[in-house]
Amino acid sequence: MRLTLRCRVTLSFGFGLLVVTSVLAFATWNLASGSMLRQREASATRQAEVNARLVERSPGLDALLTGPDGAILVLGPAGPRTAGRKIDPARLPTGLVEHSPATARITVDGLPMLVVSRPLADGAVYVELFGLQQLERTFAFLAAVLVAGTIGSALLGAVLGSWASKRALKPLTELNCAAGRIAGGDLHARLPVQADPDLAALAAKFNSTAQALERRALRDARFASDVSHELRSPLTTMVNAGAVLRRRREDLPGTAGTALELLTSEVDRFARMVVDLLEISRADQTDDPVPEEIALDAVVRNVVATRAPVRLELQSVVVLGDRRRLDRVLTNLLDNAERHAGGAVLVSVRVTGSRVRLEVEDAGPGVPGRMREEIFERFARGGGGDGTGSGLGLALVREHVHRLGGRVWVEDRFPHGSRFVVEMVLRSSHG
Amino acid sequence: MCVRVLLVEDDERIRQALSLALSDEGFPVDEAGSGEEALHRLETESFDVVLVDLTLPGVDGLEVVRTLRSRGDLPIIVVSARADACDTIAGLEAGADDYVTKPLMASVLAARIRALLRRRGPGREAVRIGELEIRPQEGLVHRAGERVHLTRTEFRLLLELAGAGGRIVTREQLLQKVWGYDYFGDTRLLDVHIRRLRRKIEANPDDPEVVLTVRGTGYRIRS
Incomplete structure (x- = not known):
């Protein structure tokens, strides 16, 4: 798995800062600890020199002890004299006594000690041990501070890296967001103008692409609107001239009359087809009004009231949608039943769980299994019918139902016929 | 005619x-x-x-x-x-x-x-709704004594609503009675007319007090 860019930037910032601060910490440690040790040695040496001179004058050693861990040995021919912590002279480094004055660091009983030896006038050797615990504690503290600082700075680096990459990638996030909006159909989406010259070019290119896309979409929409206008106008002339002619059908007997009938009925069908076609091409545009609450049973009653009577079984339910679309759905389903199955025999509205089903049943020949998907395609003709349909009725039903957030299908009805089912989300029911 | x-x-x-x-x-x-x-x-x-x-x-x-x-x-x-x-x-x-x-x-x-x-329905009595006075005979509407100019369609719409006396009038009934539409309840036609009507007779058209919307069904007059 590849790490994300942001993750990588974060890691490298953290790691980079870790390396730099460790080097610095290491150097600091060396310098500080070295210098502190040297200081301690210098002061211990000075002390030992003073003490050695005092020892030559007075024999008491206890008064000269400085710390609780310290010890003083005077190794002379008369035997060793000691004060403070008990130290076996044999355990002292040999060179220290033989080649005094000298300094060394040793460990006695697990405690770090600094040993300073000074020759005395009488051939004896003055040896003093200084406890280094204090210094060791300081070193431990220093080490802890340095390690903590190193880790802290690595973490800070990571945070900084994360923040910097977030900032640096912000235009990309915006780009992603804007591209998403365009993909979602919002062609007005643009990137804000970028001050950074590295990003300005990208933003400008993106925006010009989006603008070109929007312009093209507008041009397409205008073209569709122009076509719509150009088709509607002559059709208006044709259907109305046709209506005038049809009224005078008796004046045109025989062949001319038959031709007239053919012409006018085809013009009417053509007009219906164009209207349906324009409607279906518009159906995917988003100029829908805000969905409103609609009493579905009332819509059904209204549509059916203007047509041949049919049995109704209606529960009173409310759905959310566009009234015009619901009208078209039911009208087209009833038209379809009339054309292909001799008319609907039952229209029902019922609640099933959280959904509503609007069903239109007919007692016609039914729809064979392989045709059940196909009949909802544009210009799919299920055979039969009276040839007056536009071939778009059921396709429009599907478009409208889809826009209403539901689905539509056809199934068998017992004992014969078919049942068209429109299923939508229930808003509320009361009854 | x-x-x-x-x-x-x-x-x-x-x-x-x-x-x-x-x-x-x-x-x-x-x-x-x-x-x-x-x-x-x-x-x-x-x-x-x-x-x-x-x-x-x-x-x-x-x-x-x-x-x-x-x-x-x-x-x-x-x-x-x-x-x-x-x-x-x-x-x-x-x-x-x-x-x-x-x-x-x-x-x-x-x-x-x-x-x-279509001619207005047979002579009805003047109707009062709050500050509003409708005289179907003369085709006049007064609001707080001042004449309100309604178009013929707006007037018929108001009259249909007032005639129901506070009961709900469905959108379909309005479309059918005022415009003679069979079905195809065109929401926009009615919506725009209701909006126009409210602009003329309501004190605050955004918060109507006379012509009330009944969600999902239609409209009613405050009785």
Whole structure:
């Protein structure tokens, strides 16, 4: 798995800062600890020199002890004299006594000690041990501070890296967001103008692409609107001239009359087809009004009231949608039943769980299994019918139902016929 | 009854075909080929109903509708080749009483004209709703003693609502009674008219107190 860019930037910032601060910490440690040790040695040496001179004058050693861990040995021919912590002279480094004055660091009983030896006038050797615990504690503290600082700075680096990459990638996030909006159909989406010259070019290119896309979409929409206008106008002339002619059908007997009938009925069908076609091409545009609450049973009653009577079984339910679309759905389903199955025999509205089903049943020949998907395609003709349909009725039903957030299908009805089912989300029911 | 219809349409063939077909339906038609001509004729002659195409050269259809509406309550039907929601709403907002989309049958248009010109119901008593006084006989509406100018369609809409005496009137009933629509309850037609009506009779059209919306079904008058 590849790490994300942001993750990588974060890691490298953290790691980079870790390396730099460790080097610095290491150097600091060396310098500080070295210098502190040297200081301690210098002061211990000075002390030992003073003490050695005092020892030559007075024999008491206890008064000269400085710390609780310290010890003083005077190794002379008369035997060793000691004060403070008990130290076996044999355990002292040999060179220290033989080649005094000298300094060394040793460990006695697990405690770090600094040993300073000074020759005395009488051939004896003055040896003093200084406890280094204090210094060791300081070193431990220093080490802890340095390690903590190193880790802290690595973490800070990571945070900084994360923040910097977030900032640096912000235009990309915006780009992603804007591209998403365009993909979602919002062609007005643009990137804000970028001050950074590295990003300005990208933003400008993106925006010009989006603008070109929007312009093209507008041009397409205008073209569709122009076509719509150009088709509607002559059709208006044709259907109305046709209506005038049809009224005078008796004046045109025989062949001319038959031709007239053919012409006018085809013009009417053509007009219906164009209207349906324009409607279906518009159906995917988003100029829908805000969905409103609609009493579905009332819509059904209204549509059916203007047509041949049919049995109704209606529960009173409310759905959310566009009234015009619901009208078209039911009208087209009833038209379809009339054309292909001799008319609907039952229209029902019922609640099933959280959904509503609007069903239109007919007692016609039914729809064979392989045709059940196909009949909802544009210009799919299920055979039969009276040839007056536009071939778009059921396709429009599907478009409208889809826009209403539901689905539509056809199934068998017992004992014969078919049942068209429109299923939508229930808003509320009361009854 | 002789109804004078003026058809404003720049396409000569449509004009002729519609005139012929409307004459067959019993409505003799006068024709105007441009907005200017229509406005000029309407100044000098009287018509009962005007049919206006929205796309006219020069003074366009919307402008004609607006001008006519500012002159009075002459019934106007917009005849449009554009079926987009925004065009429809623009036409209705400009003051049209109804609209039809091409290609339209003269018989449909004739039904619309008849619905628009239908006489008011038989004499009803004056109705009072709060500050509002409706006198169906004279076709007058007063608000707090001051005359409110409603178009004929707005008046009929108000009368239908008032006649129900506070009961709900469904959208379909309104469309059927006021515009003579069979079905195809066109939400926009009713919505725009309700909006126009509220603008004239409500103290605050955004917070109506007289014409109340009943969600999902229709409207009712505050009783």
